Amino acid sequence: MNLLAYTPFIDPLPIxxxxxxxxxxxxxxxxxxxxxxxxxxxTELSHIPRQAAEMFVVIVGGMxxxxxxxxxxxxxxx
Amino acid sequence: xxLMSQRGIASQPVAIALLxxxxxxxxxxxxxxxxxxxxxxxxxxxxxxxxxxxxxIRVMDPPGWGQFGFKPQIVQVNVNQATRVDPHSTxxxxxxxxxxxxxxxxxxxxxxxxxxxxxxxxxxxxxFAGPMYLAAAAVSVQMAKPQEDKPTEPGVPPSHSRSxxxxxxxxxxxxxxxxxxxxxxTFRAAQSDGEEQ
Numbered sequence: 001m002n003l004l005a006y007t008p009f010i011d012p013l014p015i016x017x018x019x020x021x022x023x024x025x026x027x028x029x030x031x032x033x034x035x036x037x038x039x040x041x042x043t044e045l046s047h048i049p050r051q052a053a054e055m056f057v058v059i060v061g062g063m064x065x066x067x068x069x070x071x072x073x074x075x076x077x078x
Numbered sequence: 079x080x081l082m083s084q085r086g087i088a089s090q091p092v093a094i095a096l097l098x099x100x101x102x103x104x105x106x107x108x109x110x111x112x113x114x115x116x117x118x119x120x121x122x123x124x125x126x127x128x129x130x131x132x133x134x135i136r137v138m139d140p141p142g143w144g145q146f147g148f149k150p151q152i153v154q155v156n157v158n159q160a161t162r163v164d165p166h167s168t169x170x171x172x173x174x175x176x177x178x179x180x181x182x183x184x185x186x187x188x189x190x191x192x193x194x195x196x197x198x199x200x201x202x203x204x205x206f207a208g209p210m211y212l213a214a215a216a217v218s219v220q221m222a223k224p225q226e227d228k229p230t231e232p233g234v235p236p237s238h239s240r241s242x243x244x245x246x247x248x249x250x251x252x253x254x255x256x257x258x259x260x261x262x263x264t265f266r267a268a269q270s271d272g273e274e275q
Contacts, residue, residue, distance in 0.1 A: 008131060009127075009130050009131055009134070009135060010134060010135050010221065010234060011134050011234070011237075012132065012133050012134040012237035012241035012242070012245065013131055013132045013133075013134075013241065015132065015240060015241055015244070016240075016241075022240045022244065025132060025244050026244075028124075028125075028128060029125065029128075029247065029248055029251060032121040032122075032124065032125045032251070032252075032255065033251065033255065035117055035121050036117070036118055036121045036122070036255040036258065036259060037255075037258075039114045039117045039118060039121075039259070040114075040258055040259065040262040045111075045113045045114065048113075048117065
């Protein structure tokens with residue numbers, strides 16, 4: 001795709017420019033999941049930011065651990 | 079007066095669920111949980127917009143419309159076999175028999191609804207994002223239609239690999255999160271109504 005012809009929201013974001021970029025896009029999604037989940041679960045509104053932040057860390061940490069374990073498994077299978 | 083009418087809506091769980099679908103977070107807002115409503119609105123709308131930004135408008139891929147933006151048709155090949163035709167033009171959509179020579183049974187979404195929806199399961203999550211999904215899907219279908227100079231190619235091709243995966247993931251999760259919020263706001267509205275009585 002010609003980047004000069006890139007139209008936001010019509011064409012896909014050129015995430016292939018840097019190979020390290022696309023995993024970072026999982027961070028906002030994890031944050032939204034944590035925020036809405038804790039909005040539903042928390043009885044007090046004031047508890048949401050802290051609990052959502054904790055859940056965000058757990059999600060991202062869990063995904064990083066899973067990715068590491070799968071990378072080790074793939075390396076072992078080669 | 080305004081508060082009374084809001085209280086009236088809040089006592090109707092079905093209305094709360096429906097309004098929560100129309101505008102993410104509105105169910106919470108009308109049930110008196112305004113902070114929760116704002117958080118849900120910001121999260122769902124941002125996730126949906128980010129999904130479209132990452133994957134392009136064609137990540138909104140509604141069942142019942144093909145990759146060229148026309149309604150796929152089911153045509154009878156023989157007594158025991160029917161096949162799905164993805165039209166490239168309005169003429170082919172209206173009469174898919176001509177290029178194939180078979181009997182047209184009708185729109186794939188009405189003829190084989192489960193197969194059509196099952197081929198795009200992410201749309202089940204996306205539709206819970208509300209009218210924003212419907213509007214974006216309508217734009218996507220329009221943009222998919224081939225241009226006059228390239229009649230065999232979609233006007234805007236769908237993205238692929240990680241762009242498409244991430245875009246679809248964002249938009250489907252946006253809808254699923256709104257569905258959770260709709261259920262919870264309905265429950266909270268019913269609960270607070272019960273407490274008041």
